[in-house]
Amino acid sequence: MSLSLNDILFYFLAGVAVLSALGVILQSNPIYCALSLALTMVSVAGLFASLSAWFVAGVQLIVYAGAVLVLFVMVLMLFDTKAEKRAFSKGIVSGFFKIASAAMIFAIAGGAASMSGDARFSKLTGIASATQSTKDLADxxxxxxxxxxxxxxxxxxxxxxxxxxxxxxxxxxxxx
Amino acid sequence: MIALKDILVVAPMLVLLVASLIPVMIKVFNSNREPAPFVTIAYSILGLVAAGFLTASMSGVKQTAFSDALVLDGMGVWGTYLVLGSAAFAIMMAYDHVDTYKRLFSEKCFLMMGSVIGTLTLLLSNDLIVTFLGIETMSLCIYILIAMSREEVLSKEASFKYFVLGSFASAIFLYGIAMIYGTVGSTQIPAITAKVGELLTNKNHLFYFGIGMLILGFAFKVSIFPFHFWTPDVYQGSPTPITAFMATAVKTATFIAMLRVFQSTGYQAEPKLMSALSWLAVMTMTVGNTAAILQKNFKRVLAYSSVAHSGYIMIGLIAAAFGDNYDSAAIIVLFYLFSYSIMTLGSFALIGILEKKVGVGLNVDDLKGLAKKHPVLAAALTVILFSLAGVPPTLGFFGKFSLFGVAIEQDLYWLAFWGVLNSVVSVYYYLRPVVVIYMTESDETSDELVATGGLAKATLVFTAALTVIIGLASSPLLEMVRAAVLNRH
Known part of the structure; x- marks a missing residue:
C-alpha cells in the first residue's frame, strides 16, 4: 500500500481532529476543553484546505478558531467553573442529556457514513476549481x-x- | 449590475438610517451627553417624512431592485406610508411618555428607526431570505426597546419572553424556507408562488412542511391562535409607545409579506390548507374577543383586541389566497390594516397620556371621571372605541363591512358569519370604557387622572378625527389604494 503525501496529510489531520475532539469531552477542566476544541477546528480547517476549499478553510480559521473560541474562553472566565463542573458531572437529568446527545450524534454520523455510498449523492460533478468557487461565492x-x-x-x-x-x-x- | 434605480428603491431606508444615526453621532461627539430630546425627535420625524416623499416619488410604476430581491409596487408603497405614519406617531408618543423619555432617548429613537427599516425591508421583500432579514431586523430592535423601559420587572420579563419565543419562531420560519428551497429550487417569492399549485397537487410532503412552517413563523409575529400567548404579556410589559408601534407597523408589514406569499391561485389545489387557516382565523377571533372581556387592565384589553383583529384580517387573507379575485381581497386587507392602525394608535395614545407612574398600569375602571376632567380626550377615545367596535359611520365600520363583504363575495359565508358574531361580542368590551367614562359618577375628584404629553394628545385627537373623516369619506382612500395596487401588473 503506497501512501501519497496527500493521504498522509489527511490521516494525520483526521487523527488530530478525532483525538482533540475526544479531548473536548474527556477533559474535566473547561479551559483544556476549549483549547482542544481550538485544535479540532484548526485540523478541520486543514482538512478543508487539503480539499482545496480555501474559502471555507479560511472562514473556519477566522470565525470558529478565532472569534468563537475567544468568546468561549471569555465566557469561561466569567463563570465559577468548579460549580459548573459539579453541576454537570452528576445527576440523572444531565446524564440523560449526555447520553441522548451522544446517541443523536452517533446516529447522524452513522447515517451519513452509511449513505455516503448512495448513488444519489455521487452525482455531484463539475465541482469548480478552488479559485473559481471563491469567486462564485463573492459574485x-x-x-x-x-x-x-x-x-x-x-x-x-x-x-x-x-x-x-x-x-x-x-x-x-x-x-x- | 447595480444601477441607480436599485439605489432609488432603497433610498427611503438609507434616508432613515442616516436620520437615525445623526442624534447618536451628536451624542458621541458631544462627550456622550444626550442631545435635547426635541432635536432627536425632529431628526427622526424629518427622516420619516423624507422617506415618505421619496416613496411617493417612486410610486406608480412597479419596480424590482437588486436582482429581484426587492419589489416596489402599489402594495409596498401604501404599506410604507402606513408604517412610516405609525412610526411617526409612536415616536411622538415616546417623546414624553414616562417609560421612555429623556434617558437614552437618542438610542431609543435610533432603534425605533432601525425597526422601521426592518419593516420596510419586509414590505418590499421579493425573496424569502430578505423577508427573514426584515423580520429579524424589525424584531431584534423591538426586543431591545422593550427591555430599555424604565419599568424594571414587567418589561424585562416581556422582553425576554418575546425574545425567546420570537427566536424560536424565526428558527422555524428559516427551516420552512430551507424546505421550500429544497422543493422549489429558489427562494424568490414569484418563483415559489408559480409552483405552489403543482407541488400541492403532487402532494409534495416536503413542501407541505415548508409552507406550514412559513405560515407558523408569520402567525407568531401577528399573534394568530395558537401562537398568541405572548401578546398580552408583552404588550402590557412594553412601554406604551413601543406597544403602539408593535401593534400597528409590525402587524401591517407582516400581513403584507403574508399577502405576497399567498399571491397565487395554486393554493386552491389543497382545500385542507384552506380549512386549517379558516379554523385558525375563527379561533383567533373567538379567543381574542372572549379573553378581552375578562381583562381589567386596559392595555391587556387592547392586546386581546389586537389578537381578535388579526383574526379578522386572516379572513381577508384567506379570501385573497383561496378566492378567485386576489386583487380585490388584497386591497380590502390593506384598507383594513389602515383603519386598524389608526384606531390602535389612538387608543394606545390615550393610555400613554394617562400613565404617569413607572410600573403602574391603567385599569378600565381608572377611566372614571375622565369625561369631567378631560372632555376632549374622553370624546376622542369614545370615537375610537366606537370605531373599533365597528359602529357606523366610523372608519372601523367600513373596514369590517368591506372585509366581510369580500368574504361573502368569495363564498366564505361561514367565515363572514363568525366575523360578524365576534364583532357583536367585541362591542361589550369596547363600550365598557365608554360606560365607565360617561355613566359612572366619580365620587371624589381624583388626582389620578393627570393627562401629560402634548404630542401624544395631538396623536389621540388627530387619529380620532381621522376615524371620522376617513369613515365619512372612505371611498377616496379606498380608490387610491385600489388604483395603486391594481397598477402592479
Whole structure:
C-alpha cells in the first residue's frame, strides 16, 4: 500500500481532529476543553484546505478558531467553573442529556457514513476549481445577494448599538 | 449590475438610517451627553417624512431592485406610508411618555428607526431570505426597546419572553424556507408562488412542511391562535409607545409579506390548507374577543383586541389566497390594516397620556371621571372605541363591512358569519370604557387622572378625527389604494 503525501496529510489531520475532539469531552477542566476544541477546528480547517476549499478553510480559521473560541474562553472566565463542573458531572437529568446527545450524534454520523455510498449523492460533478468557487461565492454575495448582505450589516449595527444601550439602562439587565 | 434605480428603491431606508444615526453621532461627539430630546425627535420625524416623499416619488410604476430581491409596487408603497405614519406617531408618543423619555432617548429613537427599516425591508421583500432579514431586523430592535423601559420587572420579563419565543419562531420560519428551497429550487417569492399549485397537487410532503412552517413563523409575529400567548404579556410589559408601534407597523408589514406569499391561485389545489387557516382565523377571533372581556387592565384589553383583529384580517387573507379575485381581497386587507392602525394608535395614545407612574398600569375602571376632567380626550377615545367596535359611520365600520363583504363575495359565508358574531361580542368590551367614562359618577375628584404629553394628545385627537373623516369619506382612500395596487401588473 503506497501512501501519497496527500493521504498522509489527511490521516494525520483526521487523527488530530478525532483525538482533540475526544479531548473536548474527556477533559474535566473547561479551559483544556476549549483549547482542544481550538485544535479540532484548526485540523478541520486543514482538512478543508487539503480539499482545496480555501474559502471555507479560511472562514473556519477566522470565525470558529478565532472569534468563537475567544468568546468561549471569555465566557469561561466569567463563570465559577468548579460549580459548573459539579453541576454537570452528576445527576440523572444531565446524564440523560449526555447520553441522548451522544446517541443523536452517533446516529447522524452513522447515517451519513452509511449513505455516503448512495448513488444519489455521487452525482455531484463539475465541482469548480478552488479559485473559481471563491469567486462564485463573492459574485453571489456582492451581486445577487447584495441587498441581503448589506441589510445584514445594518442589522449588526442596530444590535451593536442596542447592546451597548441595553447595558446602560436603569436597573441594568439583572433587575430583581 | 447595480444601477441607480436599485439605489432609488432603497433610498427611503438609507434616508432613515442616516436620520437615525445623526442624534447618536451628536451624542458621541458631544462627550456622550444626550442631545435635547426635541432635536432627536425632529431628526427622526424629518427622516420619516423624507422617506415618505421619496416613496411617493417612486410610486406608480412597479419596480424590482437588486436582482429581484426587492419589489416596489402599489402594495409596498401604501404599506410604507402606513408604517412610516405609525412610526411617526409612536415616536411622538415616546417623546414624553414616562417609560421612555429623556434617558437614552437618542438610542431609543435610533432603534425605533432601525425597526422601521426592518419593516420596510419586509414590505418590499421579493425573496424569502430578505423577508427573514426584515423580520429579524424589525424584531431584534423591538426586543431591545422593550427591555430599555424604565419599568424594571414587567418589561424585562416581556422582553425576554418575546425574545425567546420570537427566536424560536424565526428558527422555524428559516427551516420552512430551507424546505421550500429544497422543493422549489429558489427562494424568490414569484418563483415559489408559480409552483405552489403543482407541488400541492403532487402532494409534495416536503413542501407541505415548508409552507406550514412559513405560515407558523408569520402567525407568531401577528399573534394568530395558537401562537398568541405572548401578546398580552408583552404588550402590557412594553412601554406604551413601543406597544403602539408593535401593534400597528409590525402587524401591517407582516400581513403584507403574508399577502405576497399567498399571491397565487395554486393554493386552491389543497382545500385542507384552506380549512386549517379558516379554523385558525375563527379561533383567533373567538379567543381574542372572549379573553378581552375578562381583562381589567386596559392595555391587556387592547392586546386581546389586537389578537381578535388579526383574526379578522386572516379572513381577508384567506379570501385573497383561496378566492378567485386576489386583487380585490388584497386591497380590502390593506384598507383594513389602515383603519386598524389608526384606531390602535389612538387608543394606545390615550393610555400613554394617562400613565404617569413607572410600573403602574391603567385599569378600565381608572377611566372614571375622565369625561369631567378631560372632555376632549374622553370624546376622542369614545370615537375610537366606537370605531373599533365597528359602529357606523366610523372608519372601523367600513373596514369590517368591506372585509366581510369580500368574504361573502368569495363564498366564505361561514367565515363572514363568525366575523360578524365576534364583532357583536367585541362591542361589550369596547363600550365598557365608554360606560365607565360617561355613566359612572366619580365620587371624589381624583388626582389620578393627570393627562401629560402634548404630542401624544395631538396623536389621540388627530387619529380620532381621522376615524371620522376617513369613515365619512372612505371611498377616496379606498380608490387610491385600489388604483395603486391594481397598477402592479
Amino acid at each position: 453571489l454575495l456582492f451581486k445577487k445577494y447584495l441587498f441581503s448582505f448589506e441589510a445584514m450589516g445594518a442589522l449588526l449595527l442596530f444590535i451593536a448599538i442596542g447592546a451597548v444601550a441595553l447595558s446602560r439602562i436603569q436597573g441594568g439587565t439583572h433587575a430583581d
